Amino acid sequence: MRHLPYILKHLRRNWVRTGSTVLAMSVCIFLFCTLQTFVRAVTWNLQSASATRLVTRHAVSLVFNMPIAYKERIAAVPGVVRVAKVNWFGGTRRPNDFTEFFPNFAVEAEPYLEIHPEFIVPEDQKKAFLADQRGCLVGRRTIDRFGWKIGGTFQLESFIPPYRVGKPFDFVIDGIFDTDLARYPGTDTSMMFFHYKYLYEMTNQRVGVGTYVVEIGDPHQATAVGRAIDALFENSDAQTKTETEAAFRAGFVSLAGNLAFLLNSIALAVTFTILLVTANTMSMAVRERRTEIAVLKTVGFPSGLVMGLILGESAALGALGGGSGLLFGWGLIRMLPSLPFIGEAVRGFPELGLSPAIGGLGFALALGLGLGAGLIPALLAYRARITDMLRQA
Amino acid sequence: MANVVDVQGVRKVYNRDSLEIVVLDGITLLVPEGEFVALMGPSGSGKTTLLNLIAGIDRPTSGRVTVAGTDVARLSESALARWRSRTVGFIFQFYNLIPVLTALENVQLPLLLAPLSRKERRERALTALRIVGLEDRSAHYPRQLSGGQEQRVAIARAIVADPKVLVADEPTGDLDARSAEEILTLMETLNRDFKKTIVMVTHDPRAAQRAHAQKHLDKGVLTA
Known part of the structure; x- marks a missing residue:
């Protein structure tokens, strides 16, 4: 905890870059949570299908x-x-x-x-x-x-x-x-x-x-x-077609199944893009701070701690982006039913709300993205020799 | 008087592509406790490399560097880092303060590694700033300080953990004459009143004259 102020001060160093990265991360988490909530709402009542019930309909x-x-x-x-x-x-x-x-x-x-x-x-x-x-x-x-x-x-x-x-x-x-x-x-x-x-x-x-x-x-x-x-x-x-209740409902959501695949693909693509954006931000941040890293090591910071500080910084970026993304997502999902056009489409979903599971997953994804983005720069900082960094500065 | 710095037959070789560059070649140097030594020599003579070896931020290719009783080359990376935080204070030519931290926070950096409370860290850092005459600038950021003041903050950072040895790499190289004079006076005070052993690399003969002893390096060899 004693290093937290150091991490946070660095995030404020280039607030435009930090802000835009957090915003990008936030949009990613917002999209992820909103799309997952939508998929969950579409497939939610499949769970209630009973094995002892069949549905007979016109063939x-x-x-x-x-x-x-x-x-x-x-x-x-x-x-x-x-x-x-x-x-x-x-x-x-x-x-x-x-x-x-x-x-x-x-x-x-x-x-x-x-x-x-x-x-x-x-x-x-x-x-x-x-x-x-x-x-x-x-x-x-x-x-x-x-x-x-x-x-x-x-x-x-x-x-x-x-x-x-x-x-x-x-x-x-x-x-x-x-x-x-x-x-x-x-x-x-x-x-x-x-x-x-x-x-x-x-x-x-x-x-x-x-x-x-x-x-x-x-x-x-x-x-x-x-x-x-x-x-x-x-x-x-x-003529009739008789199937289990689960199959009958799955037939209803088969279109939604494709939709879920599409939405998940979009979320994955956005997530990967944000990973690259954040990794670039962290690389730039670390490249700019070669001298600082050399100073930290010179005054006695072990390489592991220096690596931890960089990972902490990128995790903080992830947490900020994740937190704000969740807030956006929560707000939008609450507002969706009252929006024109789309509101009518989603109002019928019984369980439309940001669930703790999806929220938690979204936040974990943000942290993971942050840590993933910071991993290579942190490793480079870990391995870098003080004299090389001072010479390159 | 015991030698705080004991460099014996040190050779340092860098490999650049297929070239082998000998930077230090069989250096032997003894610095007694409480001494103020100036290392002089032309560019590329190996002064900074020798200083880095004494500070434990580089390792010799062969030979032995013993500082405050510890054979530096025998320590692991993490042990060497711990050793540096307790034993050596480093003063850079370009101060190398962290721009997002205030003077006080910069000085506190080495103390983040010590088992001290927040209050103790603050008190010690303020004491160090008082010694260098900048207690009233503790809340200032490096950009709000002059070059001389930045270097004094860097010196406060170097002494805050009360190390035995101070190593300074051209500490006046980026300063005007007046500021350079102040820094040298401060270093004399640290040597005289606080019994700090100082090894200073400099190009400036006037700066070197403030030291008790001068050593000259040329092409990786101590000449005097």
Whole structure:
């Protein structure tokens, strides 16, 4: 610690150079943290996929619904425990205005809640919800976001044509669901569920089923059960595709997977560039200070300590850049949802925030970059002979 | 009186490409404790090389350099660094103060290696600055000092750890006559009142006259 003032004074020596290096480092860490946060948000709810759940959908596309009658046939397949209808409703509070969007689904409530133990609802609220056709369950995050309460009402209007009935759907908040993230990591509590029956009636009984969530008894039988379900409808108009819940969700984020690769590549390229910039800064700083290094060694500083001082200086650069980058990143990620255009795109992500893990990784990366950049100049200073440095000065 | 510096048959050879350059050739030099010796000679005669060997910042190719009872060539790099911090104070021609540190911080540098508290370091550095007459300039940066004052700060840095031996490489070479005079007077005081053994390289005969003894080097050989 007694050498810290010495290190910090040197950083102030050429404040323009130090400032620009810190800024470059800061931008690098900011980008890293922001991109990683984005990737994490995109892939977050993959974690909550259960091994005992399959999802059956139309073989051609999710856009097409399946007949309601499929439910009984799927339920009869050996190994199937329960089946629930689920339709993505895509409702917004104001028509085509996604600023206050949250995921909402029409579900066959009773089996759906039994299949999904991660949605924890107090028993009285669950009873009230099951008894109320206009009732809905809303996740804690959305409840907190809008300051809603049990008994409150709101309206949603879907952007999906078959569900547009010329007027909004009215909902009553009968229950609030929470989760236990320790047991069910990745569970999204920004969702809202209402009765499939309500959707069915409101659309004059014309709507089919978007997906069937199938609970199976033995996760090892997932492939066989899935094949058996699809075989049932092989010769029908609406052939099905059944897959594990994890595969189903992964399909959703496969595009995001490519995005993650792209974002990680960008982060890597930026990081490498900053490493070179910082290494150049440190090399210049050390080259300018040959005489000083010679003086330090002359007055008795061991070579190891001189090396440590240079590494300390470059680590301090990294820490400053990392700290400010984290601050930028944290601020921007907080601001993102309220920004025009991009805000609408990111608002749906349930876990958009700079996590301690990503923050820590970003800071460690900054320190690593700093130390990496200072390593060669520090080694050169370590090995340099006093007389040579004095002669070259 | 015991010899603080004992140089015996020292030879120093540099290899430049395929050339072998003999800088010192069989030098033997004894400097008794409390002595003030001036090393003189033309450029390239090996004065600074000899001074560097005495200060322990270079090693002889052959021969022995014993300073304050320690055979310098036998010490490892880290042991030599520790030894330098305790035994030798070095005064450079161009002062070589660290520009981002104040006079006080520059003087404190060698004390960062000693097991002293912050307060003790500060007190000792202020004492050293008082000895060189610059206590009131302790908060000044090198750029705010004149050449003579910078050299006095450099001398304070050299003496702050209370070394036995001071080595000075043309300490007045970059100064005007008046400042040079002040520096030489200060070095006399350090020699006389603080019993510091001083080995000084100089080109200036007037500076050399302030020393008790003068040694002349020519082409790597002591001539007188």
